[in-house]
Amino acid sequence: MSAFLADAWMALRRKPLSLAGLGLLSFFALVAASAPVLAPPPPQARDAYLIPQDGYSPDPLRPSARHWFGTTEQQYDLYYGIVWGSRTAFDIGVKVVFVSLAVGVLVGGLAGFYGGWVDELLMRLTDVVMALPSIILAVVIVTVRGPGLENVVLALAAVSWPSYARLVRGDVLTVKEREFVLAARALGAGDMRILFGHVIPNSIYPVLVVASLNTGAVVLSAAALSFLGLGAPVGYADWGQLISMSRNWILGASGSPLAYWHTVVIPGTAIFLFVLGWNLLGDAFRDILDPRQK
Amino acid sequence: MTRFILKRLAMLPLVLAGVTMLLFGLFQTLSPEMRASLYIKDPRQLAALESVISSYGLRDPFHKQYVRWLGRVARGDLGYSETAKMPVTQAVRAFFPATVELSVLSFVPIMLLGIWLGTLSAVHKDRFIDQLSRFISITGYSLPSFALGLTLLMVFYGMFQLFPPGRISLSSDLVVNGGGFASYTGLILLDSLLNGEPRVFVDALAHLVLPAATLTYVTMALLVRVTRSSMLEELGKDYVRTARAKGLPESAVVNGHARRNAWIPVITIASILFVQLLGGVLITETVFAYPGIGRWVAQAALQLDVPAVMGVALLTSTLFVLGNLAADILYSVVDPRIRYR
Numbered sequence: 001m002s003a004f005l006a007d008a009w010m011a012l013r014r015k016p017l018s019l020a021g022l023g024l025l026s027f028f029a030l031v032a033a034s035a036p037v038l039a040p041p042p043p044q045a046r047d048a049y050l051i052p053q054d055g056y057s058p059d060p061l062r063p064s065a066r067h068w069f070g071t072t073e074q075q076y077d078l079y080y081g082i083v084w085g086s087r088t089a090f091d092i093g094v095k096v097v098f099v100s101l102a103v104g105v106l107v108g109g110l111a112g113f114y115g116g117w118v119d120e121l122l123m124r125l126t127d128v129v130m131a132l133p134s135i136i137l138a139v140v141i142v143t144v145r146g147p148g149l150e151n152v153v154l155a156l157a158a159v160s161w162p163s164y165a166r167l168v169r170g171d172v173l174t175v176k177e178r179e180f181v182l183a184a185r186a187l188g189a190g191d192m193r194i195l196f197g198h199v200i201p202n203s204i205y206p207v208l209v210v211a212s213l214n215t216g217a218v219v220l221s222a223a224a225l226s227f228l229g230l231g232a233p234v235g236y237a238d239w240g241q242l243i244s245m246s247r248n249w250i251l252g253a254s255g256s257p258l259a260y261w262h263t264v265v266i267p268g269t270a271i272f273l274f275v276l277g278w279n280l281l282g283d284a285f286r287d288i289l290d291p292r293q294k
Numbered sequence: 295m296t297r298f299i300l301k302r303l304a305m306l307p308l309v310l311a312g313v314t315m316l317l318f319g320l321f322q323t324l325s326p327e328m329r330a331s332l333y334i335k336d337p338r339q340l341a342a343l344e345s346v347i348s349s350y351g352l353r354d355p356f357h358k359q360y361v362r363w364l365g366r367v368a369r370g371d372l373g374y375s376e377t378a379k380m381p382v383t384q385a386v387r388a389f390f391p392a393t394v395e396l397s398v399l400s401f402v403p404i405m406l407l408g409i410w411l412g413t414l415s416a417v418h419k420d421r422f423i424d425q426l427s428r429f430i431s432i433t434g435y436s437l438p439s440f441a442l443g444l445t446l447l448m449v450f451y452g453m454f455q456l457f458p459p460g461r462i463s464l465s466s467d468l469v470v471n472g473g474g475f476a477s478y479t480g481l482i483l484l485d486s487l488l489n490g491e492p493r494v495f496v497d498a499l500a501h502l503v504l505p506a507a508t509l510t511y512v513t514m515a516l517l518v519r520v521t522r523s524s525m526l527e528e529l530g531k532d533y534v535r536t537a538r539a540k541g542l543p544e545s546a547v548v549n550g551h552a553r554r555n556a557w558i559p560v561i562t563i564a565s566i567l568f569v570q571l572l573g574g575v576l577i578t579e580t581v582f583a584y585p586g587i588g589r590w591v592a593q594a595a596l597q598l599d600v601p602a603v604m605g606v607a608l609l610t611s612t613l614f615v616l617g618n619l620a621a622d623i624l625y626s627v628v629d630p631r632i633r634y635r
Contacts, residue, residue, distance in 0.1 A: 125312075127309065127312070128312035128313055129316065131312070131611060131614065131615050131618070132313060132316070132317075132614070133572045133573060133611065134573065135572070135573030136572065136576075136591075136607050136610050136611065137607070139591065139592070139595045139603065140321075140603055140607050141320065142595060143594075143595040143598065143603045144320055144321060144323055144600075145323075216436065217435075220436075220438060224577050227440045227580075228577065228592045228595070229592075230596065243438070243440060243444070244440075246444060247444065247581075250447050250448045250451075251448075251451070252452050257452035257453040258448060258449075264441055264445055264448065267441070268438060268441025268442070268444075271441065272438065272441070275435075275438075276433070279435060279436050280432065283432070
């Protein structure tokens with residue numbers, strides 16, 4: 001573990017771009033943590049994630065002193081939406097990574113540890129889920145369960161666990177042959193104790209890193225589902241949903257074709273920088289995890 | 295070789311059975327009442343909900359319903375899509391050619407540009423061109439395709455009236471649907487040429503530029519990265535040094551020796567790219583109001599149009615499974631060692 005962290009730090013130092021990624025993510029974490037200060041919700045708000053509306057006029061307003069990033073249609077304040085949307089992004093990312101990791105580690109761990117028919121059954125199930133294009137499967141799940149952020153999280157977790165299961169299974173296969181596992185068995189430890197106390201803790205780091213670096217991709221897919229109208233409801237602080245509100249305004253006003261540029265570009269930039277942060281960070285770790293590049 | 299292919303083909307029905315069971319199972323999680331409502335066209339029929347449930351056997355055990363459904367699918371009966379206002383099989387026939395056109399027009403530049411950029415950046419590792427191609431690929435897989443697409447529309451269509459959304463303009467539509475225009479393939483690019491209508495061809499092409507560019511940019515990144523790293527690996531090998539030592543020109547070393555062996559991971563990636571393209575099509579078609587299966591299924595998902603979503607899921611997963619099979623076979627043709635494992 002400590003060797004792994006040392007490797008990670010070395011890789012980061014050699015790659016200034018990856019440090020920049022870390023910087024971007026720290027910035028977003030800071031924004032998310034201080035959202036109530038940066039964009040205080042109106043006193044009577046029942047849910048801070050609902051973007052306050054300044055009137056109900058249909059046309060978006062350009063950025064101004066009153067609305068730093070301008071407003072969308074129906075006068076949702078973009079600045080507020082972007083600030084609180086950073087919380088939504090972390091929230092979705094963390095939940096999807098956590099759930100898919102838990103399922104992937106459990107399935108891959110059991111399959112690798114027990115082998116035989118358990119392995120066969122679980123891995124064939126994994127193959128079937130992987131045989132479906134992930135966005136289509138996600139759309140199917142959201143169709144069946146109805147739109148909403150929880151269902152988006154569920155759908156994205158359902159499509160991401162199989163690759164983690166494969167990764168964990170491979171590592172468990174080698175770890176379970178090591179001496180300390182034999183020692184634990186000689187001391188009389190049961191299967192569950194050996195699997196969860198010895199084998200999984202020793203094979204989890206690679207998948208932990210791969211999964212957490214996937215956060216960027218997860219947030220991008222969640223934003224896409226929200227854009228399609230399958231995710232967050234209108235007015236909820238979610239970047240993908242903010243962009244979907246701009247669709248009617250891309251043609252601008254007469255004589256001023258870029259009049260409503262901010263409705264696309266500002267939330268688009270937020271998503272881009274957030275995902276870029278994860279991907280830049282991921283670049284450094286990919287080199288550590290890829291034995292061929294050593 | 296034949297044995298390898300036969301073995302892989304034998305796996306096909308098993309995988310497809312698993313996929314259909316999973317999809318059908320997901321829709322079975324809807325209550326019988328909700329599934330019955332798919333057969334009800336008139337609110338007055340609601341009183342007879344129970345009889346609908348029993349006449350369609352919606353409370354039967356899973357395996358019975360699954361087999362019955364599979365039989366219907368085999369006969370080509372996928373139900374009626376409320377979103378498209380036509381049977382699903384007919385809607386697939388109507389929307390699929392548009393998607394094929396868009397996918398092909400994106401897949402070709404993805405492959406060409408991706409492999410070219412990946413090779414270039416491996417050959418000039420750490421030089422300017424390498425940095426540029428890394429920048430292009432990392433921004434590509436971080437950009438939300440819908441924001442990129444909308445911005446392109448705003449600039450090129452909004453400002454310059456170039457590259458409109460949709461599939462064809464009104465004037466071309468009058469030609470295509472005005473009689474006298476024979477639909478041979480459903481692919482407008484091809485049909486317009488066969489009918490001798492170059493203006494329709496140019497018009498359809500203009501509509502494809504922005505969606506294809508968006509898809510290419512966001513999908514190409516992975517291929518650039520994989521080509522680069524597998525080229526780097528090959529370029530470091532002994533046979534490359536030998537080739538250089540015996541005085542071969544660099545272009546022959548790169549194109550004739552290294553790139554051939556670097557193909558193997560690239561083929562694997564191509565099937566992943568295909569999936570990404572399918573996902574990308576869903577969003578890109580919606581952004582550009584392009585009437586393909588992606589936009590259709592995105593609309594259907596919002597309206598609980600289960601037959602449509604199910605039909606598209608079946609179609610794309612079958613295509614995906616077949617694509618993987620093709621990649622496997624191609625893989626074993628390129629690298630004979632794989633057959634003997």
